Amino acid sequence: INLRNQFAAFLVFYIIISSYSVYMTVYTQIGTPIQLGLCILGISIFLLNYAYRPLRSRHFFIPVAVFILMTAVRLFSGMALFNSIMVSARFVATFMIVSVLIDWEVDILHLLCEVIFFLAAIMLISYIVFDLIAPNAGLVAYYDDIVRADGTKSYALYHIHYGFYARWATTAPLFGWSFPRFSGFCWEPGQYMIYLNYTLFYLLFMEKKLKISRLVIVGISLFLTCSATGWIIAVLLVFLWNLNRRKSIGKYIMFVVCLLGGAAGIALIIMEKAETSIASFEGRTGDLKLIGDLLLRNSLFGTTETVRDMTNSFIRVMWYYGYIGVILLVILCLLYYKNKCLFPNRTIKIAFAVWLILSLVNEPLEVANITSFIISLIILTTEIQKTVSEKLEASIYGKKYTRFTRRKL
Numbered sequence: 386i387n388l389r390n391q392f393a394a395f396l397v398f399y400i401i402i403s404s405y406s407v408y409m410t411v412y413t414q415i416g417t418p419i420q421l422g423l424c425i426l427g428i429s430i431f432l433l434n435y436a437y438r439p440l441r442s443r444h445f446f447i448p449v450a451v452f453i454l455m456t457a458v459r460l461f462s463g464m465a466l467f468n469s470i471m472v473s474a475r476f477v478a479t480f481m482i483v484s485v486l487i488d489w490e491v492d493i494l495h496l497l498c499e500v501i502f503f504l505a506a507i508m509l510i511s512y513i514v515f516d517l518i519a520p521n522a523g524l525v526a527y528y529d530d531i532v533r534a535d536g537t538k539s540y541a542l543y544h545i546h547y548g549f550y551a552r553w554a555t556t557a558p559l560f561g562w563s564f565p566r567f568s569g570f571c572w573e574p575g576q577y578m579i580y581l582n583y584t585l586f587y588l589l590f591m592e593k594k595l596k597i598s599r600l601v602i603v604g605i606s607l608f609l610t611c612s613a614t615g616w617i618i619a620v621l622l623v624f625l626w627n628l629n630r631r632k633s634i635g636k637y638i639m640f641v642v643c644l645l646g647g648a649a650g651i652a653l654i655i656m657e658k659a660e661t662s663i664a665s666f667e668g669r670t671g672d673l674k675l676i677g678d679l680l681l682r683n684s685l686f687g688t689t690e691t692v693r694d695m696t697n698s699f700i701r702v703m704w705y706y707g708y709i710g711v712i713l714l715v716i717l718c719l720l721y722y723k724n725k726c727l728f729p730n731r732t733i734k735i736a737f738a739v740w741l742i743l744s745l746v747n748e749p750l751e752v753a754n755i756t757s758f759i760i761s762l763i764i765l766t767t768e769i770q771k772t773v774s775e776k777l778e779a780s781i782y783g784k785k786y787t788r789f790t791r792r793k794l
Contacts, residue, residue: 390491390496393486393491393496394496394499394500396426396430396482396485396486397486397496397497397500397758398500398504399422399423399426400423400479400482400754400755400758401500401501401504401570401580401754401755402419402570403419403420403422403423403475403754404752404753404754404755405752405753406571406572406573406576406748406752406753407570407571407572417471420471420474423475423478423479423754424471424475424477424478426478426482427477427478427479427480427481427482428477428478428481430481430482430485431481431482431484431485434485434488435488438488443765444484444765447480447764448476448477448480448481449477451473451476451477451480452473452474452476452477454709455469455472455473455476455706456469456470456472456473458706458707458709458710459472459473459705459706464705475754475757476760476761479754479757479758479761480757480761480764480765483758483761483762483765484761484765487765493762494587494591494727494762495587495591497583497587497755497758498584498587498588498591501580501581501583501584502599502602502603504569504570504580505569505580505581505584505602505603505606506602508550508567508569508570508606509567509602509605509606511546511549511550512550512552512565512567512569512609515544515546515550515552516544516552516567517565520544522546522547523546523548524544524545524546525544525545525546525548526542526543526544526545526554542554552566552567552568553566553568553572553573553574564609564611565609566609566610566611567606567609567610567611568610569581569606569610574610574611574612574615575610575612575614575615575696575747575748576748576752576753577606577610577612578607578610578612578615578744579615579744579747579748579753579755580755581603581606581607581610581615582607582615582618582619582622582740582744583740583755584599584603585600585603585604585607585619585622586622586736586737586740588600588603589622589623589626589736590622590626590629590728590733590737591733604619607619612747614744614746617743618739618740618743618744621736621739621743622736622739622740625732625735625736625739626736628732629730629732629733629736696747696748696749697745697746697747698745698746698748698749698756699714699745699746702714717760717763717764720763720764720767721738721763721767723767723768724763724766724767724768725768726766726767726768727763727766741759
C-alpha cells in the first residue's frame with residue numbers, strides 16, 4: 386500500500402477524532418492539546434508540501450482571510466480571545482490538510498468513507514460485546530456535568546469499558562421495546578448518525594457497485610442509534626438512490642412503493658420520538674422559534690449571549706456571526722451550486738446536499754470537524770473565474786491537472 390495514502394488516511398482519521406463531538410465524551414481534559422495538535426499538524430504539512438512546489442493563491446489567501454474574519458467576528462460578539470483563535474484555527478488547519486490531499490491527487494470522498502467505515506465496524510463490534518454480551522466488563526461510570534445556556538444544570542452518564550469504548554448511557558424506548566442507544570465514537574447518537582449517513586451516501590451513490598456487507602453494517606448501526614433525524618436522512622438517501630437508477634416500469638412501481646413506505650415510516654418515527662424523547666424533539670423544534678429573535682436582536686457581528694442551547698447549525702451561525710454569517714452561508718451555497726467536480730450528476734449532488742443540510746439542522750456546526758472538511762473540499766474544488774494572480778501563476782508554472790477533479794485546478 387502506498388505510504389502516502391496511508392498517511393492521508395491518518396490525516397483524515399485525526400481530523401475526525403479531534404472533533405469536540407468525539408473527544409469530549411470522556412477526554413475533555415485533553416481537548417485543548419488534541420486541537421492544538423490538529424492545528425500544528427495541518428499547518429506543518431501545508432508548509433512542508435508547498436515549500437518547493439507551486440502554490441495557488443486561493444489555497445493560501447482563503448484560509449488566512451477566513452482566520453482573520455472568523456476571529457474578529459467572534460471577538461466582536463464577545464467570545465474570549467483564545468477560544469476565538471481556536472475555533473478559527475481548527476478550520477484553517479483542516480482547510481490546509483484538504484488542500485494538500487488534493488495536491489496529492491487523493492480520492493478524498495472515497496478515503497473519508499473508508500476511514501469512517503473502519504471506525505464504524507470497530508464501534509459496532511464494541512457495542513455488541515460491551516453493551517449486549519458483557520455490559521459489566523471493565524465498566525467505569527463517568528458523570529459529565531452540563532450547564533445549559535439558561536443556567537440550569539444536569540449531567541450525562543457515560544459507561545466506559547477498559548478506557549476504550551464509551552457510550553452515553555441512554556436507552557431507546559421504541560414501539561414497546563427498549564435497547565441501549567448506539568453512539569459509536571461520538572458523545573451522542575445524533576452526532577454519530579452524521580458519519581454513518583455519509584458512508585451510506587457514498588456506498589449508494591459513489592461506489593461502482595453495491596457492497597451489501599457494508600450496507601448491512603451501516604444499516605444496523607443507523608438503526609441502533611435510534612436517531613429520528615438519522616433514520617429520516619437514510620430513508621431520503623435510499624429514495625433518491627432508487628430515483629437515480631430507475632430505468633423500467635417495474636422500477637417506477639418500486640419507486641412509488643418506496644416513496645409511500647418511506648413517508649409512512651418517517652411519520653411513525655416522528656410521532657414515536659415526539660412521545661418518547663420529548664427533550665430531543667423539543668430541542669430541535671425549539672430552535673426554529675429563535676428565528677424571530679434573530680431578526681430582531683441580531684447584529685452585523687452576532688452575539689454570544691444565548692437564551693437556550695441551540696443544536697441547529699444554521700441558527701447558530703446566524704446567532705454567533707450575525708449578518709456576516711448569513712453572507713458566508715449564501716456564498717457557500719453558491720459555490721456548491723457551481724461545483725462540477727465532486728459529483729457526476731445532479732441527483733447525486735442533491736443527495737449529498739440532503740445529507741449535509743439535514744445533518745447541520747440536527748447538530749451544531751462546530752462540534753464535528755467533518756463539516757469543516759466538507760466545506761474546505763467544496764471551496765477548493767469549485768472553479769472560479771481566474772484572478773490576475775492565478776493567470777500569472779499559469780503563465781509561470783503551466784496548466785496543472787489532477788486525477789481527483791479531472792479538471793484544471
